[in-house]
Amino acid sequence: MKIIDKIQQAMEAKEPFYSFEFFPPKTSAGVENLSARMERMATLEPLFVDVTWGAGGSTSDLTLAISANAQKYLGVEVLMHLTCTNLKVEEIKGALNKAREAGIQNILALRGDPAKGLGNWEAAEGGLRHAIDLVRLIREEHGDYFGVAVAGHPEGHVDGRTGAEEGGQDDDRRDEGWEALELKRLKEKVDAGADFVITQFFYDTEAFLSYVKRCREVGITCPIIPGIMAIQNYNAFARMTDFCETRVPSDVREALKPITSDDDAVKDYGVDLGIRMCKALTEAGTPGVVLKRVGCGGN
Numbered sequence: 001m002k003i004i005d006k007i008q009q010a011m012e013a014k015e016p017f018y019s020f021e022f023f024p025p026k027t028s029a030g031v032e033n034l035s036a037r038m039e040r041m042a043t044l045e046p047l048f049v050d051v052t053w054g055a056g057g058s059t060s061d062l063t064l065a066i067s068a069n070a071q072k073y074l075g076v077e078v079l080m081h082l083t084c085t086n087l088k089v090e091e092i093k094g095a096l097n098k099a100r101e102a103g104i105q106n107i108l109a110l111r112g113d114p115a116k117g118l119g120n121w122e123a124a125e126g127g128l129r130h131a132i133d134l135v136r137l138i139r140e141e142h143g144d145y146f147g148v149a150v151a152g153h154p155e156g157h158v159d160g161r162t163g164a165e166e167g168g169q170d171d172d173r174r175d176e177g178w179e180a181l182e183l184k185r186l187k188e189k190v191d192a193g194a195d196f197v198i199t200q201f202f203y204d205t206e207a208f209l210s211y212v213k214r215c216r217e218v219g220i221t222c223p224i225i226p227g228i229m230a231i232q233n234y235n236a237f238a239r240m241t242d243f244c245e246t247r248v249p250s251d252v253r254e255a256l257k258p259i260t261s262d263d264d265a266v267k268d269y270g271v272d273l274g275i276r277m278c279k280a281l282t283e284a285g286t287p288g289v290v291l292k293r294v295g296c297g298g299n
């Protein structure tokens, strides 16, 4: 079933929903742990589960295998992430065909993060350049078979802010213009055939709500689902917020300051903050949330 249909049903019934995002582990022991964890978490009845596509396409076979397994045995719809990084068009077509053969009907179409060790993102030779190219390819090759989601960036995408994607590092874009351009790019992805948007994580709920408002103003009408990443570990939080240039509100920064080396305290705070964020978003009319990186089953 297409996830957009499930989202619409939940919205009509005014039933807030959640989904879980999993990422492929690095070892076979990790794969077994993940499988057990996914089985346990499926009993919590998420609306769907996501499986990420490792940076640079590093986990493509595993992502396909985990997604296929979950789709077949867990009784839950899978949203498989697929990126353009390091893949030729033929390889992307191959991944889509394999997903379809495995009964997967939902794809999160992404450009992708740069491969490990690379600063700027570069298109593969014979590959695709932007997420919109992937949305178009999916629609051209498979018509309406797949439900398609795309990424949104409530605080702006780092390439959009710097102008790196539009052919140059233009400092003026930091001050004006880039936000409108980012919204235009998102609208283009939706117009090209995406059914809904999942956002990058954030810790400032007002930033998300204002982003949704601006999306509506430019005519993006589809569901926009916030990605929530509970803080589970201080170092990972610092690394991810730095990499994505995520704004950390001062109250969050202050609360973490005295507990950075106390893993249990950080986790407790992260869970509490995550719950408060989900409540605030739901009360403000957000239909559901994607709980990001809830597990990979170890390394």
Ligand SMILES: Cc1cc2nc3c(=O)[nH]c(=O)nc-3n(C[C@H](O)[C@H](O)[C@H](O)COP(=O)(O)OP(=O)(O)OC[C@H]3O[C@@H](n4cnc5c(N)ncnc54)[C@H](O)[C@@H]3O)c2cc1C
Binding pocket: 051, 052, 053, 054, 055, 056, 057, 081, 082, 083, 108, 109, 110, 111, 112, 113, 114, 129, 130, 131, 132, 151, 152, 153, 157, 158, 159, 160, 161, 165, 166, 181, 182, 185, 189, 198, 199, 200, 201, 227
């Ligand atoms: C919910 C979510 C899940 C994610 N999962 C993964 C994952 O599993 N694996 C992974 O590697 N990464 C993942 N990412 C990270 C994502 O791949 C990166 O954020 C990536 O840098 C941008 O992806 P995108 O799909 O938004 O790219 P795009 O939509 O292509 O946008 C990237 C930049 O290019 C600009 N742009 C878009 N179209 C054009 C155009 N036609 N001309 C000029 N500029 C343009 C945009 O404005 C933006 O600045 C995820 C991100 C999110 C939000």
